[in-house]
Amino acid sequence: xxxxxxxxxxxxxxxxxEDISLKINEGEILALLGENGSGKTTLMNMLAGxxxxxxxxxxxxxxxxxxxxxxxxxxxxxxxIHQHFKLVDLLTAAENVIxxxxxxxLLDREKIEQxxxxxxxxxxxxxxxxxxxxxxxxxxxQTLEIVKVLYRGANLLILDEPTAVLTPQEAKQLxxxxxxxxxxxxxxxxxxxxxxxxxxxSDNIAVLRKGRLVARIDTKDATELKxxxxxxxxxxxxxxxxxxxxxPVLRLEIRNLSVKNLYGRTVLDDxxxxxxxxxxxxxxGISGSGQxxxxxxxxxxxxxxxxxxxxxxxxxHNEVKLIGKSPLQIKRLGISLSFVPEDRLxxxxxxxxxxxxxxxxxxxxxxxxxxxxxxxAKKIAKEIKDELAVSTPSEDTAVQTLSGGNVQKVLVGxxxxxxxxxxxxxxxVRGLDINTSYVIYDILNKQKEAGVAVIYVGEDLxxxxxxxxxxxxxxxxxxxxxxxxxxxxxxxxxxLMTNQMVKES
Amino acid sequence: xxxxSAIDSYLRLDTFEKVLRAIAIVFIVVAIVxxxxxxxxxxxxxxxxxxxxxxxxxxxxxxxxxxxxxxxNNELKFWxxxxxxxxxxxxxxxxxxxxxxxxxxxxxxxxxxTLFKGNFGSSISIWxxxxxxxLLFGVAVALVPVFKMRFWNIGAxxxxxxxxxxTFAIMKYxxxxxxxxxxxxxxxMFLGGILAGMLWGVFPALFKAKFGTNETLFTxxxxxxxxxxxxxxxxxxxxxxxxxEVGIINNVFGSEYPRVGWISNNFLSGIFGNGNYVVLLLLxxxxxxxxxxxxxxxxxxxxxxxxxxxxxxxxxxAIDVQKVTIRTVLISSAICGFIGMLxxxxxxxxxxxxxxxxxxxxxxxxxxxxNFNMVLMLIISAILTFFSAGAKRLASDxxxxxxxxxxxIGIIIFFILISEFFIRYRVKINLKKKEKEExxxxxx
Numbered sequence: 001x002x003x004x005x006x007x008x009x010x011x012x013x014x015x016x017x018e019d020i021s022l023k024i025n026e027g028e029i030l031a032l033l034g035e036n037g038s039g040k041t042t043l044m045n046m047l048a049g050x051x052x053x054x055x056x057x058x059x060x061x062x063x064x065x066x067x068x069x070x071x072x073x074x075x076x077x078x079x080x081i082h083q084h085f086k087l088v089d090l091l092t093a094a095e096n097v098i099x100x101x102x103x104x105x106l107l108d109r110e111k112i113e114q115x116x117x118x119x120x121x122x123x124x125x126x127x128x129x130x131x132x133x134x135x136x137x138x139x140x141x142q143t144l145e146i147v148k149v150l151y152r153g154a155n156l157l158i159l160d161e162p163t164a165v166l167t168p169q170e171a172k173q174l175x176x177x178x179x180x181x182x183x184x185x186x187x188x189x190x191x192x193x194x195x196x197x198x199x200x201x202s203d204n205i206a207v208l209r210k211g212r213l214v215a216r217i218d219t220k221d222a223t224e225l226k227x228x229x230x231x232x233x234x235x236x237x238x239x240x241x242x243x244x245x246x247x248p249v250l251r252l253e254i255r256n257l258s259v260k261n262l263y264g265r266t267v268l269d270d271x272x273x274x275x276x277x278x279x280x281x282x283x284x285g286i287s288g289s290g291q292x293x294x295x296x297x298x299x300x301x302x303x304x305x306x307x308x309x310x311x312x313x314x315x316x317h318n319e320v321k322l323i324g325k326s327p328l329q330i331k332r333l334g335i336s337l338s339f340v341p342e343d344r345l346x347x348x349x350x351x352x353x354x355x356x357x358x359x360x361x362x363x364x365x366x367x368x369x370x371x372x373x374x375x376x377a378k379k380i381a382k383e384i385k386d387e388l389a390v391s392t393p394s395e396d397t398a399v400q401t402l403s404g405g406n407v408q409k410v411l412v413g414x415x416x417x418x419x420x421x422x423x424x425x426x427x428x429v430r431g432l433d434i435n436t437s438y439v440i441y442d443i444l445n446k447q448k449e450a451g452v453a454v455i456y457v458g459e460d461l462x463x464x465x466x467x468x469x470x471x472x473x474x475x476x477x478x479x480x481x482x483x484x485x486x487x488x489x490x491x492x493x494x495x496l497m498t499n500q501m502v503k504e505s
Numbered sequence: 506x507x508x509x510s511a512i513d514s515y516l517r518l519d520t521f522e523k524v525l526r527a528i529a530i531v532f533i534v535v536a537i538v539x540x541x542x543x544x545x546x547x548x549x550x551x552x553x554x555x556x557x558x559x560x561x562x563x564x565x566x567x568x569x570x571x572x573x574x575x576x577x578n579n580e581l582k583f584w585x586x587x588x589x590x591x592x593x594x595x596x597x598x599x600x601x602x603x604x605x606x607x608x609x610x611x612x613x614x615x616x617x618x619t620l621f622k623g624n625f626g627s628s629i630s631i632w633x634x635x636x637x638x639x640l641l642f643g644v645a646v647a648l649v650p651v652f653k654m655r656f657w658n659i660g661a662x663x664x665x666x667x668x669x670x671x672t673f674a675i676m677k678y679x680x681x682x683x684x685x686x687x688x689x690x691x692x693x694m695f696l697g698g699i700l701a702g703m704l705w706g707v708f709p710a711l712f713k714a715k716f717g718t719n720e721t722l723f724t725x726x727x728x729x730x731x732x733x734x735x736x737x738x739x740x741x742x743x744x745x746x747x748x749x750e751v752g753i754i755n756n757v758f759g760s761e762y763p764r765v766g767w768i769s770n771n772f773l774s775g776i777f778g779n780g781n782y783v784v785l786l787l788l789x790x791x792x793x794x795x796x797x798x799x800x801x802x803x804x805x806x807x808x809x810x811x812x813x814x815x816x817x818x819x820x821x822x823a824i825d826v827q828k829v830t831i832r833t834v835l836i837s838s839a840i841c842g843f844i845g846m847l848x849x850x851x852x853x854x855x856x857x858x859x860x861x862x863x864x865x866x867x868x869x870x871x872x873x874x875x876n877f878n879m880v881l882m883l884i885i886s887a888i889l890t891f892f893s894a895g896a897k898r899l900a901s902d903x904x905x906x907x908x909x910x911x912x913x914i915g916i917i918i919f920f921i922l923i924s925e926f927f928i929r930y931r932v933k934i935n936l937k938k939k940e941k942e943e944x945x946x947x948x949x
Contacts (some may be wrong), residue, residue, distance in 0.1 A: 011937050327821065327823035328824075347815065347821050348818065350810070351814055352810075352814050361818070364807055365804065369803050370804065372807050446830070
């Protein structure tokens with residue numbers, strides 16, 4: 001139905017896409033697979049009218065078309081569902097669907113809502129056109145996005161990382177819906193880097209690497225290992241090792257931790273657990289279930305409710321109560337708490353600064369001098385660069401210009417250089433390529449073997465199960481009992497993740 | 506307004522000149538009209554063609570690629586950037602001259618010579634160019650740490666004013682007691698100036714740090730309080746009842762303590778001689794140098810950059826954001842107060858609500874255009890001062906309306922901004938292959 005011919009797109013000297021030719025057929029689910037930064041989203045953004053190609057052509061049913069704006073794309077029957085939904089929270093589902101359609105001056109809400117309902121029913125979606133977006137769950141919002149592009153007459157649906165925000169159960173629902181769309185002759189492009197999903201739902205797979213199309217293969221002929229090698233361009237091993245736990249020591253004891261957010265809503269409800277040195281404690285949960293607040297409360301960045309207790313067991317001194325202490329006080333007490341936050345550039349690092357100045361963030365206050373001393377930071381930065389193979393023009397290049405993987409290496413490297421006793425990571429491999437992810441898993445394992453208490457907040461359940469020694473599941477601010485990853489299944493964890501929601505409704 | 510002044514100046518010319526000018530004006534008007542007519546015809550044709558295509562082929566979607574595209578550009582060498590800056594600045598300067606010559610009828614050479622006379626015509630005008638440049642630069646330096654911290658202090662004007670007010674009050678009331686110990690008097694003036702400036706800065710800073718109030722509005726409002734306060738004291742201390750002017754303090758003639766507390770003439774006068782502003786320039790240079798070292802080599806400067814980069818990161822790295830905010834604003838407002846003291850004790854020797862002369866606002870432009878680079882900031886201060894002094898001369902010599910010349914300084918600033926755009930981006934012009942071929946054929 002659609003054909004791309006020799007499409008190229010450059011950002012300055014960076015190659016985003018080069019010379020890509022690809023056919024998209026109707027009644028087909030095409031998975032666009034590639035690591036982060038391989039140009040998947042850029043390629044599809046050119047189809048969706050967000051970027052304009054530097055060279056190359058796009059054909060629709062054999063005729064050349066030019067897509068200059070999202071409106072052009074929509075006119076040609078292309079609809080994109082972005083990773084971050086483009087919905088107006090305060091409007092209803094129906095209002096969001098017709099937004100920007102310019103259907104005359106007056107609105108006939110009844111008629112529009114009826115039409116939307118019809119479209120939704122035709123493809124088996126369940127949607128309430130009168131519901132406000134802010135009242136919707138993530139998966140409802142996604143359904144709305146799909147109905148929106150269908151209502152506008154899309155024949156090609158592009159979904160950018162649609163399962164990133166869904167539970168395993170919701171993802172299954174989505175895949176079923178995609179199958180129905182396919183049966184009705186729609187073409188579907190699925191942008192993703194999760195190989196198991198690709199193998200599960202797609203008919204064909206196009207693999208991108210460094211902006212180039214390296215393969216287009218039938219899903220029947222693909223295996224996980226083969227795809228991984230195509231994505232990375234070299235042989236990879238997909239096994240995460242898990243060494244045996246040797247004499248665990250209690251490092252962190254959390255009792256009855258409750259946190260309310262700015263608006264007074266309880267985001268952490270009476271959470272209690274222990275973290276042991278020499279263990280990796282995995283924390284699973286839909287994002288936004290209180291993971292951020294949990295780690296930040298331990299780091300002294302979040303105000304905890306009365307009755308909460310966090311006790312830190314220092315290897316040499318006595319135990320310390322962390323509640324009510326500021327990060328500065330915690331630091332002055334000589335507590336080695338390393339923290340890789342979810343928002344790397346917004347919280348862990350200063351984007352406009354280079355590696356050295358970012359390393360300095362942890363070390364600059366070690367001496368009482370008025371002037372700062374960059375020497376030690378320079379040395380550490382150099383070590384991080386060499387050991388973790390950070391690719392940067394120099395140690396003083398602003399880290400915001402580096403790729404996501406390199407940014408994360410800088411952050412993790414700095415936190416490890418801090419010689420932690422407790423090491424907390426939030427979504428440590430989000431957005432990273434396969435190799436870097438394995439570098440990070442390796443680092444976590446080494447820290448564990450060195451007797452560090454590692455807390456790993458993650459989203460990929462396969463990884464959580466393979467890496468952790470114990471798993472906790474957060475759902476809506478409540479925490480489960482510790483589970484043994486060798487015994488529990490993915491489905492069971494998925495159920496625990498949505499547990500609280502089921503109870504509420 | 507400028508039209509009337511242009512007509513005025515026109516009527517004053519002799520007959521021959523009048524005829525020449527009239528021919529020139531008619532020529533220009535005809536040229537503009539021609540260009541407009543051609544442009545309109547061209548546009549109409551384009552629209553007609555588009556409509557025609559639409560009619561013949563209603564289903565056809567637009568197939569033209571966008572003509573201009575803006576592309577990021579980050580591989581420029583230092584000299585390329587310099588060349589772009591100078592080139593575009595000159596372009597702006599030429600436009601500036603063209604407009605002035607259109608309004609007043611003066612020739613380019615006349616405008617140039619007037620501008621230079623206004624700035625380099627006498628030793629007094631050279632000194633005043635230097636002095637005003639450094640005063641403006643000093644305020645811009647004061648804004649560097651707060652802007653780096655993303656604290657939008659637009660209250661420099663008020664901080665300068667209260668610094669000046671405090672200095673004047675000290676000169677007025679302590680001169681009799683301390684005229685024999687001028688060094689002590691200078692120390693008290695210095696402290697008074699910076700403390701007053703700090704007082705004007707500390708409230709917005711405290712409220713921002715403790716309650717997260719908007720510092721832009723707060724600092725702006727503080728300016729008006731300062732202006733009214735100075736007005737009040739001007740009337741309270743006025744020399745001639747009803748004039749609202751305090752006159753020159755410790756005047757050379759008719760005063761018991763001639764020139765006591767005057768920086769330029771008494772303080773270190775043995776070294777630098779009378780009548781120049783070397784001390785003032787040196788003091789501002791020292792402040793600028795200290796600020797450079799502070800921002801680049803100290804832990805506190807580093808903390809400022811972290812807070813400006815991301816407050817969340819600063820919290821995460823155990824930096825006391827409240828403390829850094831208050832401390833930094835105090836430093837900034839202290840420097841502003843110090844500049845106020847320099848203006849009163851070193852330049853005006855008087856008090857007026859106009860003593861800051863908009864420097865607190867102009868300095869914002871200087872800091873941003875100079876991109877926090879001390880050398881660039883100094884150059885931009887010099888350019889702006891050059892043009893505003895030149896404008897005064899233009900107003901008197903070739904009767905250019907003074908407000909108009911302020912408008913024209915906007916052109917210069919605008920072109921400096923444009924040069925930043927061209928340093929960061931490149932504009933690509935897209936021609937489709939067919940059109941390219943046509944062009945090639947046409948040229949053959």
